[in-house]
Amino acid sequence: MQEPSTRHSYEALAHSLRGELIRPGEAGYDSARAVYNAMIDRRPGAIARCADTADVVRCVDFAREHGIDLAVRGGGHNAAGLGVWDDALVIDLSAMRTVTVDAEARKVTAQGGCLWSDVDGATAEAGMATPSGFLASTGVGGLTLGGGVGYLTRRFGLTVDNLLSAEVVLADGTTVTASAQEHVDLFWALRGGGGNFGVVTAFTFACHEIGEDGIVIGGPVLYDLADTAAVMRWYRELVPALPEELSGWLGLITIPPAPPFPEELWGRKSCAIVWCYTGPHDKAEAVLAPVREFGSPLLVGLQEMPFPVLQSAFDGLYPAGLQWYWRADVFHEISDDAIDVHLKYGEKLPTGHSTMHLYPIDGAAARIPEDATAFAYRRGGWAGVIVGVDPDPANAGLITDWAQRYWEELHPTSAGGAYVNFLGDEGQDRIRASYLGNYDRLTRIKERYDPENLFHVNQNIPPATRRP
Structure with missing residues (x-):
């Protein structure tokens, strides 16, 4: 319960x-506090739907x-x-969703409240x-700050490998630009270190030409579980x-009872x-031959489509609310x-939405040294996730x-x-293990930019002098 003075x-x-400040008991409070995962039921002291960076600064100052x-x-x-x-006071960036594409410079700038559907739609034109993830409804900020593993990782690296600069509101209320030229240590930490270092109100990314005018070849190939x-x-x-123009994630699924x-x-x-x-279509037949021909698939669903169609294929x-x-x-x-x-556990999938996925981290992402960004797992392999999901x-x-x-x-x-980005509330040892040798450097950068650990509602990296 908040103190009366607060x-x-x-x-x-x-x-x-x-912007708008929404408090308990006011219209829209319950919808404003709801998040994607309906298993989360938290009651903030206030939710600030920020209209711009100045609003974010006011909220950071207030909380501090x-x-x-x-x-x-x-x-x-x-x-x-x-x-x-x-x-808590929630800084809600969802009203800040402007996207600006500079096609000549091959870059895109997205405000901190953007979803990847906003960015994909603008760049596809x-x-x-x-590079982003696997769902268009995912937020740009969260996915980026954790690293960004997705369909384009093998060819163009992680999302953070394509981040050119970020506008950041720091714990002291100042606003800075972090890039390879300014606040270089902060820029290093933002690329995988999560929301520990400030509120990112705008991201600028490099863009890449893919497929034939943005048309890729993609879709599922399904096999019997016994295979x-x-x-x-x-x-x-x-x-x-x-x-590297071809990537594919593997999952154990229940085939959805719906078209297609x-x-x-x-x-x-x-x-x-x-x-x-994402390569040239005149080479597609040869590149995709092993994919089409292996085993006895139940379905080969490969087809040409705009990249945003593939990126949003599972949003529905x-x-x-699940x-x-x-x-x-x-x-x-x-x-x-x-x-x-x-x-063993694929045979026990408990509900139709429950699943296991393995996402490749190799190719361009694996050629970057482990200490080049805060994201450390660069030696090739897969990011695996097990998710129990159900509407009930x-x-x-x-x-x-x-x-x-x-x-x-x-x-x-x-x-x-x-x-x-896939971690739950699993303790400090798991956070440390997820950063390998980069963890100690992250605590030192945290000490510089957020010595009082104002930004601690995250997979928290404590300041060096406060480490347990």
Whole structure:
């Protein structure tokens, strides 16, 4: 419960903002505090829908001066629901969604509240894209600050490898630009270090031409679940040897009961690979031949499409408001022991939305040294995630138990840490393991830019002098 003086001070904050301040009991409060993961049910002290960077500065100053928790919300997709926090002041950037494309310079600038659908739509008009993730409804800020693994990672690197600069509101209320020329240490930390160092109100990324005028070849290839072991052994050898214009993530899924999947496959458990080819189409037949010809697929769904269509293909299947429980690891290899675990728990998929995915981190991303950015897992392999998902809160225990048991058996085959965007509330040791040798440098940069740990509602990296 907020102290009376703080509640009274919110009146002054509300009057100072160009945007809207929403408090408990006011119209729209419950919708404003809701995030993508409906398993998160937190009650902030106030939610500031900021209209511009000046609003963000006012909120940072307010939280610092009153000693209250501060949470930052972009797209609201965070696995742990860290865009909201009990009794905190939430900086909600969702009204700040301007995107500007400079086609001649091949770059795009997106405000901190943008979703990737905003960016993809703008860059596609110029036949270009910047590396992002696998869902268009994901927020630009959260995905970027954690690293950004996606369809274009093998060819163009992670999202952070394409970040050119960032406008950042710091803990002391000042606004700076971080880039390879300014605040270089901050720029290093932002590229994978999460929301620990400030509120990023604008990102500028490099863009790349892909496919034929932005048209790629992509889609799923589905196999019977009984073929999983053979598919995984083939896939683990194939992916590192593929041209970097082709990437594909592997999942254990229940085939959705909806078009475009054939009705006879609805509800069937499957090993799926979703491919994305961004190279010239006159070479596509030869590059995609191994993908089309391996095994006895239930469905080969490869086709030409604009890149935003592939990027948004699963948004309708996973709308906001589902129950989610996440567990994750990075894997340098898909070992035979790991395959045995995948088979065991793939057969036990508890609900139609529950799934396991392996996302490649190799090619261009693996050529960058581990200490070049805060994102450390650069030696090739996969970012793995196990997610129990269902619309019914009554199944929260079921999906949580399945994901936990799956992860506990699979973890010994992992590299030790995880892609931080997939981490839940798992403790400091897991955060440290996810940054490898970069962790100590991150604590020193945190000490410089946020010595009082104002920005701690995140996968927190404490200042060097406060480390446990």
